[in-house]
Amino acid sequence: MDIKKIIGFLIIVFLGALLSTLHWSLLVVAAVIGGYLIEDTKKAVSAFFAGIFAWGLLLSRYVFSPHFGAVNTFVNSVAGLPALPLMLLIGGILSLLGAFIGVTAKKAFKK
């Protein structure tokens, strides 16, 4: 197992979660860095799950609250659709795109 790919994955998860506390879109920045380390386009698909983990990590502080279910039901009713999977999906896609950018950038600017 290539250690750089694991580090790339973990960077997306943890740095992505950290940067997302500043602004949600900064998940992409972490994903670009992660993707740059992953290097491989096929392996970069794992960034989709890393993005889900990153935002899942942020959400975990609320998930264990006894009121999370009620709040989630409320969010669903406001959004008009299952908001939690939608949020995770958005995180996954943003992370995937970011990782692809990272991988492609590495290839594009390889000397």
Place this chain on the structure above:
Amino acid sequence: MQFLPFQKRKLFIVQLLNHPMKHKIILAVLVVVTLLLSYAVSPFMPYLNPHTGLWKHSLSVEHPQEQEITVEGLFDDVRIERDTHGIPHIYAQYDLDLFFALGYLHAQDRLFQMDLNRRLPSGRLSELVGEDAYESDAFYRTLGMHRAAEETYEKSNQWTRDIADSYCKGVNYYIHTAKTYPIEYTLLQCTPEEWTPIDSIVFGKMMGWELSGNFYDLEFQKLEEAFGPDVVEELFPSQRSLEVPIIPGLSEACRQILHWSNERITIPLELGSNNWAVAPEKSASERAMLCNDPHLATTLPPIWYQAHLVSPTYNVAGVTFPGAPCVVIGRNQYIAWGLTNTGADVIDFYVETFSDDETQYVYQEQWYDTEIVKETIYIKGESPKTIDVKITRHGPVLERDGRTFAVCWTGLEPTFEFEALLMINKATNYKQYQEGLKLFSVPAQNFVYADIHGNIAMRSNGKIPIRKKGTGRILVDGASGDYDWVGYIPFEELPHMLNPDQGYLASANQVPAPRDYPYYLGFLWADRYRAERINNLLKEKEKLTFEDMIRIQSDTYDIPASIITPILVQTVHPQNELEKQALTYLKNWDYYDERTSIAPTIFHTFVDTLKDNMFTDEYEQAGIPDGSFPTTETVENMLIACEESQFFDNVSTSQKETREDIIQKSFTEAIHELKESLGEDITQWEYGNKHKYSLEHMIGAVVSALNYPQFSYDGSSYTVDVAGGWISKHGPSWRQIIDFERAVCIYPGGQIDNPFSKHYTDFVKLWKESQYIEWLLEGYETESVLIFRRA
């Protein structure tokens, strides 16, 4: 649009993959796609953000069981115990600390409500919600409650200002230290700004406006122009033959109230209330008893916030307005008090004669400069707009329904209700209580009083203007000065009564004083039904118990039904089996508007249809299709005593219809309507299937998930337990029964504005079944404790 043939497309992709710049091209495409996706989801991310989105409200739903906060500026420690209903009991050694804590708790439990309540009357709602609120903001900026609030604060005494300032410090301490603001702020994407004493006062002004400010003068102008004063007199008589005034027996003439003539005018009032007090000699416990249920808009969170404040000066409990540093209705160890709206006429509209450029106006044949105040309204997402507010000696100039007039309203002067209530909060006897009342001006209220010494009292209290001429129920000329206010009814001469012989006093928004009362009070009184029922129930028993008080407060006997239904049953000839069944239900009805009964559904649908059939044709012919219909009491009088009334005839037909014709037609139409809406099976026509109560959140029209589900409810506009309309949104906003050994209370909602808290709506289940919580000031079960430690 033409697509490339498959072979050509394949060739293009191959060429791209072999292109030396392919990675840069793909990179560019990926960046663009990522940016586009981010842009597309960005409107939703404030809510779906895993860190700062709506899920963050899962935390801090309930207050910690034990918490200590060190606060700078306190004189001593403050202990706050919340009981199992979420009601705080605040214990402080200093009054200013007490009100600091109240401010903190109001903000902690009701911050968004407070914010909205200050923004509306200040004309600053557009800052939160954008252009949609501009019209409302422009209206309130023109009216100038915020200007009056500033003047009030400047003229308040130091003691009141200190308390208001300390209260603000408490609110702002919470705003500055809160980890999360209420969910409404996340939904609206905004944050609260600092609270000022002006915000507290302006909210008080708003309550005054809701209860005493209105545009009925315009409505009457319209009606008189359409029908003439005589017909309006027939439609809107105020002093009706069976009226029972709030203050009994002011003079010999009062004994002849059954012979009153119709002299004044009323139109329907949405807001009303009940209160009464029973003297020890009529009380089974031999203690005075006091009951009150103010009828206001029942929103979520509720308009009231219950609290118990204890310091060396105060030991007062009751309901407060979030945003205001005092108990509005409640009790202390010595006295109890409650309020109903007097409905006095405290607003007049003056038609001014302006110069062409409106910079001057005429008053008593002289020209005066119009005062111009520039008001800038900030609008979320838009450029600010500045309006010029014109003010004459009568007040700010408004435009409405195509008319321009200056508004003269008692609430636009500096008034000192907080000071009054703070004095009442700590009063220990009737004399001290009266001293507080002297300062209470707006809105005029019927204050009911009882104390541990066995006194009971009622006073229609507030600033009620004395006019040079006229009653100001329609627009008046401002230029002549003939209709100006020349003073206010002196405090000593306002309708009042202490310890009456009858052993009780009751008010339900009916006329405050008998016909021979020397001052003009107004023309907007509620139908007599609630007042009559309360008086009957209080009168009929020699000794009244605490349980009797509970029964009266939840009474649903429908007096107009008991009068109109027999006429209906005698008049109608059923046309089919369904009508026959409906008549049988009406014949067997006990006239209680219970949710499980079928007759009230039929009766109230019939009354609605009858009013439509009686008045719509004349109103349309007169060009005022949206004019206010008369009250049910007027309809009742017409059915009984005015069989020849012109309103029984349908003016759009060639023949002349009679009272019998219109009753028959209305009954048939009502049954048809019920068949359409509730089905042919009459057993499904239970009142509760059509008559609902709605508890809507302040922004529930936009976020319906914040609302409480609608539920079946008893009562009607005419019952003591009031619930007007088919979907009622106004009603007993607070119920209290006090006899100085036991007290119970309830309100629809809960203490905390967080929709996920158990205290968001925990009172509703009890309230809708007319049940109460024991109102304990000691010996309560503590749910959580918060201690402010002096730094």
